[in-house]
Amino acid sequence: MELIDWIVLAGTLAFIVIYGYLKTKGSKDVKEYILGGNDAKWWTIGLSVMATQASAITFLSTPGQAFHDGMGFVQFYFGQPIAMVFICLIFIPIYHKLKVYTAYELLENRFDLKTRKLAAILFLIQRGLAAGITIYAPAIILSAVLGWDLKTLNIIIGILVIIYTVSGGTKAVSVTQKQQMFVIMVGMFTAFYLVLSFLPEDISFGKALKIAGANNKLDILDFSLDTSSRYTFWSGITGGFFLAFAYFGTDQSQVQRYLSGKSVRESQLGLVFNGLFKVPMQFFILLVGVMVFVFYQYNNSPLNFNPAAAAAIENSQYKEEYQHLEKEHEELERKKKMAQEHYSAVLDVKDYEMIVAGKNRIQAINKIEREQREKAREIIEKADPSIETNDKDYVFIHFILNNIPKGLIGLLLAVIFSAAMSSTASELNALGTITTMDLYKRGFRNDRSQKHYLNASRWFTLLWGLVAILFASFGSLVDNLIQLVNIIGSIFYGTVLGIFLVAFFIKFIRGNAVFFGAIVTQLLVILIYYYFIHRYEAGEEKLGYLWLNFIGCALMIVISLFFELLNRSRNVINR
Structure with a gap:
């Protein structure tokens, strides 16, 4: 800067x-x-x-x-x-x-x-x-x-x-x-x-x-x-x-x-x-x-956008293996640029078959690139397991610092x-x-x-x-930060929303039922998150985390209703 x-x-x-x-x-x-x-x-x-x-x-x-x-x-x-x-x-x-x-x-x-x-x-x-x-x-x-x-x-x-x-x-x-x-x-x-x-x-x-x-x-x-x-x-x-x-x-x-x-x-x-x-x-x-x-697609990009990853590789036994992968990546980027230029040209020609062929070629190259990036992540993880290999959070800041003119870098950092x-x-x-x-x-x-x-x-x-x-x-940095914040919210928001909806719309449910219903619901949501989301790699979860909001809200209403009915039935029996 x-x-x-x-x-x-x-x-x-x-x-x-x-x-x-x-x-x-x-x-x-x-x-x-x-x-x-x-x-x-x-x-x-x-x-x-x-x-x-x-x-x-x-x-x-x-x-x-x-x-x-x-x-x-x-x-x-x-x-x-x-x-x-x-x-x-x-x-x-x-x-x-x-x-x-x-x-x-x-x-x-x-x-x-x-x-x-x-x-x-x-x-x-x-x-x-x-x-x-x-x-x-x-x-x-x-x-x-x-x-x-x-x-x-x-x-x-x-x-x-x-x-x-x-x-x-x-x-x-x-x-x-x-x-x-x-x-x-x-x-x-x-x-x-x-x-x-x-x-x-x-x-x-x-x-x-x-x-x-x-x-x-x-x-x-x-x-x-x-x-x-x-x-x-x-x-x-x-x-x-x-x-x-x-x-x-x-x-x-x-x-x-x-x-x-x-x-x-x-x-x-x-x-x-x-x-x-x-x-x-x-x-x-x-x-x-x-x-x-x-x-x-037209300019060189690193195999991994996290600069700490490159530093970890530099001081490890996997340096040569990573450098070999980088050379393959550089060659692939040259082919990718040529493929993109060809695709741009056939768009002007408006020949359908040529456009489809150009599109298929680009997709094939980008598939290989994704595989290269995955190999790079595996090497980085072997070199230093503490380094975050998921580089989504570093893409935009890398672009800013390496391409934006002087003065505007300060503005975009001020945005952050x-x-x-x-x-x-x-x-x-x-x-x-x-x-x-x-x-x-x-x-x-x-x-x-x-x-x-x-x-x-x-x-x-x-x-x-x-x-x-x-x-x-x-x-500690885990996966993608915007998702992390939303996951934390999704674990708790459904329960709290359920409490408010009961308060507004189900007038006969009273405090004790809601209180214990909320505790049980929150524990169940945490268990659901652990067994269906947390235990799996990103993209392999059995349940999308957004569904926790709906599940938590629905469970809160049903469980509090159950506790209220149970409490009322006990009162009837005691009479």
Whole structure:
């Protein structure tokens, strides 16, 4: 990185932190700190909700996901717009009517205190883990690529977020996220424009799409009923719907964004905005990854994009074997470039048989390349089992650092840091709020002043920030980071959503049945995850993780219903 990149990166991050601190410091009471004074407009809510969901993992992992597997990942988001409608009609009016600080307050009103605490604890577990990952994800990748110290990066990201989040609370999070979303979108559009400009002169955007299509990167819809497939139309509409329904309806990191709305209408418009633009945004980010794939059809790419892998090979007994594979890869890339140029030429001729022959040739070459990459991963694993061989998270950052002009590298790194800060700030804000209002105030100190709870919220937010940094410092990279966050959410969200649906729609089920039903359900979901997903290699699972959201929700309703009926039958017998 050059001096101009450092100036752009540091200047962007400093502006966001200082602006957020000065704009929102000095909350008068806990209500203003947690709910931001209830004066947020719909566009602030919409952008804040999007920024909370769009972590650095999104902008690091998603392009790499598209590079390797194509556009099919977008199906994951198909259920989200539908979920937004239900949340606008059901959750938002109830939250505003009850004037709650947290999503779990209403569970005490409907059931009892122990159910409220259980839901809060489930949230703290899964969101506490996710907070560490959202710091760790960009830190480990930037550390590997730039040679920066990992723990130092974790501390830098964490402290930047803590400064304005602890100071200004919810309003600071919402205010800074508008700037962060602006930086993110400018950076992604810049990357998209640049990757297209780097393609050969005769390769238009239309031709680039045809080249991507010839390599099966534009296969967006999969209508198969295979439940072991991670991303299908049906898993997106069902599992994706339940995940989004639970995340936006019951996860405090999102609920707190729209609880700060000026009115029910402002909150609803903010979520509708998110529902309308989230799928196109993810589609665009995946498209950037597909265009990076097309770029590497004409330009040399490493056998493995993780630079730590090359370093591990260099100092191992497998060095010569890997170098031989690299020479084969270089020769194959030369053939691939020639095949792509031939395919581009026959597209202009518009001869169907020649186009099909050219497409088949490209697919054959790319099949061999995938086999080479798999051999490379096997060699890397033998050289150093601790090195992450799945390089999806490194593809986009490798493209940025090796091809983007000076100055713009700083901008795109600012995108990654901004995304990390925006999602982490929301999580810390929510974790501090839940700890204060659902556990500390309700369980230990319910007779203190507003000032006391304001200070407690700040201290708990600071504490969770330090916990997130600590977790990030001792985390480990597994598979694809964006999938890891969604897997963690899928394990817990179904149970929590089931609790809320029972609260809203099955009025005769009482607190004890829900409490014990939730415990049993959560244990069953963890067992299902372990035996049908965790024990298998990626792509070989017996069940796609998105289905855990639907299964957890359904089990929660059925089991709590069973406990309620069992309890009533006992009461009848005892009479």
